Amino acid sequence: MLTSTAGDHIPTSTRQPAWLRFTAVAWTIAWKDVRVWVSRPLQVLGSLLVPISYTLVVFLGSAATSREPVAVVNLDHGPTGARLVHAITGAGVFRVSVTSPAAAQRMYDGLQVAAVITIPPDLSRRAAAHERAPVSVRLDNLNLDVAGDVRNALPDAITAYYATLGTASPVRVAIAEHLLRAHTVQLYQYSVLPVIILIVTVNGIIVSGMAAAGEWERRTVKELLLAPVSRAAVVIGKMLAGFLATSLLATTVLAAGAALGWIPLAGWSWPASIGAIMLSAAFAAGAGIAIGAWYQRRQPVTVAATIAAVELFALAGGLGVIWFEPPWLQRIAVFDPLAYAIHALQQVSFYHSFTGVWRDAAVLTAAAAAAAVAGSLAMRRELAVR
Amino acid sequence: MFSAGRDWLQAARASAVKDIRTALTERSTLVQSITLPVNYMIMMVLFVLAGAHDPVAVVMHDNGRYAQQFVAALARTRTCRLLIEDQAQARDQWRQGTLVAVITIPAGFDAAVSHGRPVQIPMAVNNLNEDLTHDAVWAARSAVTSFYAHVFPHQVSLVPAEHDQYPRDTGYVPFLALSVIVIALMVSGLLQAGTAAARDWEERTVKEQLLAPARPSAILAGQMAGAFAVSLPAAVAVVAAVVFVAGDHPAHLLMAAAVSLLTLATFVAAGTAAGTALKDRAAFVVLLRAIPVPLVFLSGLFGALGFQTAAVRDIASALPIHYAIVLEQFAFRGLRTGTAGLGADALIVTGFLVAFAALAALAHRLSRASAASPGA
Numbered sequence: 001m002l003t004s005t006a007g008d009h010i011p012t013s014t015r016q017p018a019w020l021r022f023t024a025v026a027w028t029i030a031w032k033d034v035r036v037w038v039s040r041p042l043q044v045l046g047s048l049l050v051p052i053s054y055t056l057v058v059f060l061g062s063a064a065t066s067r068e069p070v071a072v073v074n075l076d077h078g079p080t081g082a083r084l085v086h087a088i089t090g091a092g093v094f095r096v097s098v099t100s101p102a103a104a105q106r107m108y109d110g111l112q113v114a115a116v117i118t119i120p121p122d123l124s125r126r127a128a129a130h131e132r133a134p135v136s137v138r139l140d141n142l143n144l145d146v147a148g149d150v151r152n153a154l155p156d157a158i159t160a161y162y163a164t165l166g167t168a169s170p171v172r173v174a175i176a177e178h179l180l181r182a183h184t185v186q187l188y189q190y191s192v193l194p195v196i197i198l199i200v201t202v203n204g205i206i207v208s209g210m211a212a213a214g215e216w217e218r219r220t221v222k223e224l225l226l227a228p229v230s231r232a233a234v235v236i237g238k239m240l241a242g243f244l245a246t247s248l249l250a251t252t253v254l255a256a257g258a259a260l261g262w263i264p265l266a267g268w269s270w271p272a273s274i275g276a277i278m279l280s281a282a283f284a285a286g287a288g289i290a291i292g293a294w295y296q297r298r299q300p301v302t303v304a305a306t307i308a309a310v311e312l313f314a315l316a317g318g319l320g321v322i323w324f325e326p327p328w329l330q331r332i333a334v335f336d337p338l339a340y341a342i343h344a345l346q347q348v349s350f351y352h353s354f355t356g357v358w359r360d361a362a363v364l365t366a367a368a369a370a371a372a373v374a375g376s377l378a379m380r381r382e383l384a385v386r
Numbered sequence: 387m388f389s390a391g392r393d394w395l396q397a398a399r400a401s402a403v404k405d406i407r408t409a410l411t412e413r414s415t416l417v418q419s420i421t422l423p424v425n426y427m428i429m430m431v432l433f434v435l436a437g438a439h440d441p442v443a444v445v446m447h448d449n450g451r452y453a454q455q456f457v458a459a460l461a462r463t464r465t466c467r468l469l470i471e472d473q474a475q476a477r478d479q480w481r482q483g484t485l486v487a488v489i490t491i492p493a494g495f496d497a498a499v500s501h502g503r504p505v506q507i508p509m510a511v512n513n514l515n516e517d518l519t520h521d522a523v524w525a526a527r528s529a530v531t532s533f534y535a536h537v538f539p540h541q542v543s544l545v546p547a548e549h550d551q552y553p554r555d556t557g558y559v560p561f562l563a564l565s566v567i568v569i570a571l572m573v574s575g576l577l578q579a580g581t582a583a584a585r586d587w588e589e590r591t592v593k594e595q596l597l598a599p600a601r602p603s604a605i606l607a608g609q610m611a612g613a614f615a616v617s618l619p620a621a622v623a624v625v626a627a628v629v630f631v632a633g634d635h636p637a638h639l640l641m642a643a644a645v646s647l648l649t650l651a652t653f654v655a656a657g658t659a660a661g662t663a664l665k666d667r668a669a670f671v672v673l674l675r676a677i678p679v680p681l682v683f684l685s686g687l688f689g690a691l692g693f694q695t696a697a698v699r700d701i702a703s704a705l706p707i708h709y710a711i712v713l714e715q716f717a718f719r720g721l722r723t724g725t726a727g728l729g730a731d732a733l734i735v736t737g738f739l740v741a742f743a744a745l746a747a748l749a750h751r752l753s754r755a756s757a758a759s760p761g762a
Contacts, residue, residue: 042664046672053680060683060698069693084544093524111692111725127543134547141550142721143561146689152463154546155528155535161544162531170541171534173456173499175526176506179513190515210668298668299581300414306675307425314432321514323484324440329432 022236025229029237033211034245043210046302048249054195054202059188068114068149069095071104078124080161084135087161088117093153108138115139115150130170185350189262193345194318196257197280197338200250201312204284205291205305208242212292212375213301225379235289235376242285243278250277254349263349272348272357279364280341284309286371293378312338337367397600401608402615405582409616412581419577419620423570424627426679430562440486440521442466443476450496452537456507459533460489463525480510487511487522499537556719563632564718565687568710570624571617571646572678575653576660579613580670583661583746587753596754606658606750610743614654621650634718642717648735649710655742662749686711690723706738 016024038044072088074081089096097107104116118136120126126133137154141147162171215221224234251274257263265273288301291308295301316338317325325333333339344360347353409415444457461468466486471479479485488510498505509526513519534542586592595605625646628634636642664670684701685691685708691699702708709731712724724731 040669042666042669043672046669046676049673049676053676056680057683060680068689080544093520111690111723114689114693123544130540130543132539132545133543134545137546137548139548139550140690141552141555142689142715142723143556143558145558145561146693147550147555148464151546151548152465152524152528155531156524158531158542158544158546159527162542170502170538171530172502172504173530173533174504174506175523175530176508177523177526178508178510179519180511181513184513184519185515187515187517190517206672295414297414299671300418302668302671302675303414303418303422307421310425310429314429319429319433320435321518323482324486324518326435326439329435 022230022233025233026237026240029224029234030240030244033207033238033241036214037207037211037241037245054198055192067093067095068146068153069097069112070115070117070150071107071113072096072098073101073104073116073118074098075101075121076119076123077121080124080127080133081119083164084119084123084157084161087164088154088157091153091157091160093149093156108140111140113140114146117154190350192257192262193349194313194316194342196250196253196277197316197341197345198309198313198318199253200246200277200280200341201284201287201309201338202305203249204242204246204281205288205309206242206302207245208238208285208288208375209292209295209301209305210288210298211238211241212289212379213296213298214292216296217298231376231380235372235379238289239282239285239372239375242288243281246281246284247274247278250281264352265349266352269348269352272354273345276341276344276348276357276360276364279344279361279368280338282368283337283341283364283371286368286373286375289375290371290378293375293381312336315339316342318342337364340364340367394601394604397598397604398608398611401595401600401605402612403608405609405612406615408585409578409582409612415577415581416616416620419574419617420623422573422577423566423620423624426569426573427563427566427624427627427632430566431559434558434562440466440518441469441479441484442487442489442522442525443469443471443479443485445471445473445476445488445490447493448491448495452496452499452533453491455537456491456495456529456533459529459536460525462532463528465521465525480512483512485512486514486518487526489526552721556721557633560632560634560719561715561721562687563628563634564714565682565685565711566632567625567628567646567714567718568649568685568707569678569682571621571649571710572653572682572707573674574617574620574624575613575650576657576674576678577671578617579610579654579657580661580664580674581667582609582613582616583658584665584667584670585661587662587665588667592753602750602754603747606743606747610651610654610658610746613657614651617650617654621646636718637720638717642714645710645713645717645732645735648732648739649706649714652706652710652735652739652742655739655746659742659746659749662746662753665753681705681707682711686723692725706735709734709738 072085074085085098088094089098097113099107101118107113108116116138120133120136123133135154137150139147139150159171162169163174215224225231254263254273254277258265287308288305291304292301295304315329315332316322316336317329317333318338322330322333322339340360340363344357344364347355347357444460446453457468457470476485476488480488490508492505492507495505511519511522531542535545586595596602629636661670684698685705686694686702691702691708709724712731713728713735715721715723716728726734
């Protein structure tokens with residue numbers, strides 16, 4: 001005997017155990033939702049565009065905030081000017097064009113460079129005489145980021161110049177750097193894992209949310225909710241569609257990242273990373289059901305999915321490192337499941353460590369369960385209303 | 387002739403009023419046209435915060451004058467959040483992974499500096515990624531020159547002499563907020579116009595429109611005017627947030643208003659074309675979520691377009707967003723970030739408006755055949 005959503009006792013047509021029938025119902029609903037999803041190629045394309053667009057954003061963001069282009073004009077024919085030019089180009093913090101004054105002026109006026117650094121003709125003489133020798137910086141200070149980069153980079157190059165003088169240098173203070181890790185990953189590489197979690201969240205909410213909202217739009221929700229099956233099986237089935245589609249997509253992105261050498265996956269870090277993705281996908285799919293049942297129309301679901309996912313992502317420190325964010329943001333992130341998802345994925349993928357991962361897994365499991373309950377309650381509410 | 391003109395205007399007005407009334411019943415779309423841009427603005431703020439508060443602990447085993455001045459030089463770099471801690475505190479935080487770096491001012495620092503003896507400042511760096519590592523190391527190294535320039539100006543002859551283009555720096559958040567205005571205008575214009583155009587096809591009301599004794603151009607113009615009117619409050623709300631929250635007060639008020647209206651009209655036309663072509667609101671909104679943010683990133687969001695790579699420059703030059711951002715940056719802050727000249731930028735945006743309107747008319751015309759088919 002099974003209990004229907006309406007509370008009646010309906011005889012089972014087969015002798016299947018309850019759990020098997022539950023699984024069959026959930027699987028049938030999930031498979032139906034996946035087929036409906038695939039039958040809308042424009043929506044599939046659109047949902048694929050989201051991860052592509054955010055990956056692009058990560059690349060562009062990391063490229064745009066890195067090395068500024070500057071022109072260097074060396075009017076000094078002595079050794080100091082040459083050494084300083086070498087220090088500026090060797091610092092690796094600028095994209096340097098060593099050029100003539102006229103060309104530098106053209107580049108500056110044409111907004112091709114953020115600054116023109118002009119080394120005065122008498123720099124070597126002044127330096128030898130220990131006289132003050134100002135190095136002119138004409139700076140396009142249109143915002144603090146560009147201006148700050150140039151303002152810090154030139155003193156850095158001057159420090160590097162003095163370091164080349166050895167014992168003759170008047171600068172006797174030096175920084176002795178010790179890096180914690182043998183290998184430093186690039187910013188875009190580091191950002192790939194948070195982006196995978198963003199993809200999981202956006203896609204999971206959209207697929208499940210659209211599947212739920214679609215039932216209201218097509219007016220099939222009544223049949224679904226009044227069907228002689230467990231409501232939990234309905235909700236789990238709907239979650240399963242989002243979970244499968246999202247896990248598959250995110251695992252493909254993970255594999256692509258590993259193939260490109262951006263994510264150093266090896267051995268057990270493969271299943272651990274996929275596990276972290278699957279837990280995050282379960283949370284996103286549950287949240288999607290709740291959002292879909294709340295809005296009951298597909299169009300607002302897509303926008304709500306973006307807003308919810310992007311906010312959760314940003315508040316989880318997805319744009320940086322949560323431990324280095326302001327304290328108020330860290331306090332918010334404690335309640336954000338994506339913070340745990342990002343941490344778990346980074347620990348197992350980048351650092352091949354389980355430190356804190358079990359806590360992350362527990363939080364994600366609880367969040368997924370809570371989201372599933374919220375989705376179930378949202379659907380139950382609608383049945384009561386109807 | 388006057389009668390034909392009057393009829394055209396009446397039809398356009400009726401079409402606009404119908405679309406405005408329908409749009410006002412769709413509160414979720416109205417709310418979304420505000421929440422999406424606000425969402426982007428919050429993201430921008432969090433993006434700026436992410437790179438501006440890297441915590442660096444300084445452990446001082448020497449509290450002398452020079453040591454204090456070196457820490458002051460570190461603070462002047464403004465690339466990190468300095469925390470003066472004792473060794474135990476710094477060690478605990480380092481173990482927890484909540485510090486980017488620990489800089490230790492060694493005992494005897496003052497004596498070494500005053501006697502001109504070499505002294506090394508140990509700096510442990512939590513090199514999670516290149517960007518964080520680079521910022522922390524950069525700050526420490528540039529602090530060395532800055533320290534000497536302040537403490538021993540006669541020993542260090544090489545010093546930067548800065549000449550700024552603008553009397554004041556524009557903060558990063560206010561700068562990015564100007565691009566958020568363009569995102570807001572783009573998203574609200576596209577969303578309202580695109581969903582209105584697609585709705586007519588989804589709800590099959592387009593047949594009545596096409597069979598009505600009115601010119602298609604009047605109906606289309608009315609649709610655009612309706613979407614423009616409905617988008618306007620959302621655009622005004624976001625501009626107000628940028629002015630009063632981000633502190634971007636317009637340097638040229640009339641120009642700021644004109645540029646904003648022109649930009650909104652351009653994206654309303656683009657939305658009408660896209661909505662008519664797609665005929666599906668959900669698909670349109672999915673595309674709308676995916677496309678605007680990368681396009682803005684490709685259009686000179688972070689600085690002058692000339693500072694970007696050649697590929698980004700080429701893409702941005704083919705998009706109206708770049709020219710709209712350039713115009714807003716001048717109108718609000720007097721910043722010069724485009725190379726084409728302001729008049730040319732305005733003409734290019736106007737050209738896009740005309741082109742999108744023509745595309746909308748073409749999509750409408752091509753769709754008439756499918757609407758007229760028996761199965762439609």
